[in-house]
Amino acid sequence: MTDTQYDRAPGDASALPDVEQGTSSGVLVYTIGLALAVVLTAMSFWVANTSLLWAGGVSLGLTVLAIAQMGVHLVFFLHVTTGPDNTNNVMALAFGVLIVALVVVGSLLIMADLNDNMMPAAELMNLQMQH
């Protein structure tokens, strides 16, 4: 009981003694991850090239597939779980995701807004002529 460790290094398989994994089940975890990642990647390439889907929804679909594949990588390759031994890693990850979302969404919103409010060059010229 005293040497039980309730923390886990990121990338480690479970450190809890009752869930201890052998090498064969470790290989299985990586293989499942690889299979899922291959399926999701193939779907991404198919979605980008097919004409079956509504063109306006393709970008959204690709984003969803990328988020799903990121989840697969985190769970099967980086072994990030929701277990109590993984709290610190998950908290750091959540903070990272928050900052990434702020940087990307914030930049895109501001740039789109600036583009919308930018007067076209021809109109700007016209305005100068009037004065």
Add this chain to the structure above:
Amino acid sequence: MNIAVAVDDEVRHEALPSASEAGPAAKRIVVGFGFWVFLLSDIVMFAAIFAAYAGLTHATAGGPSGVQLFNQRSVAIETGCLLASSYSCGLMSLAIGSRRYAVTYLAALITFVLGAAFLVLEVREFAGMIAIGAGPQRSAFLSAFFSLVGCHGLHVTAGLVWLVVMMAQVAIKGFRATVERRLLCFSLFWHALDIVWVWLFTVVYLMGVVS
């Protein structure tokens, strides 16, 4: 009601001591967590470059756009290489866990070859683009493209050098605790690069061809 909750809490507390009661964490956990934080900060840097790229996608200044430049077949092969090398890197960390030298070297070799194949394809793509006058100085779009994809390529290069250094350390020092911790950090780095590449091929190559 309150008492019941309190008792319940206490029982759960005894069954599973919190992390702070288990004493200071092992060095392996501290090192891994520190590297995890570094990786997340690295990903925040990538997010900033991604945001710059997304803002500049249409700033082609009359030059070629992504639809004309990107070759999806070579991107698919690059993606396959990186994904397979991530898998063999995972098998390598399993071999390290069970102290098997031969499997470790073999998995490291496969990881290295696949990573190098990825880099060769990327350099060929860059050289082809520069040869037709679509270098980073052509437009803001291409500057952002070369920064983003090139930054990921530099990370992969650094990862390959790191892998060679780690295999030399395994050969000379064996599976010492310090070497094992460095190998843990390497596999984290390699898997994180694959996550960045997932976003890269989605945002740059696939969305670039769609729009």
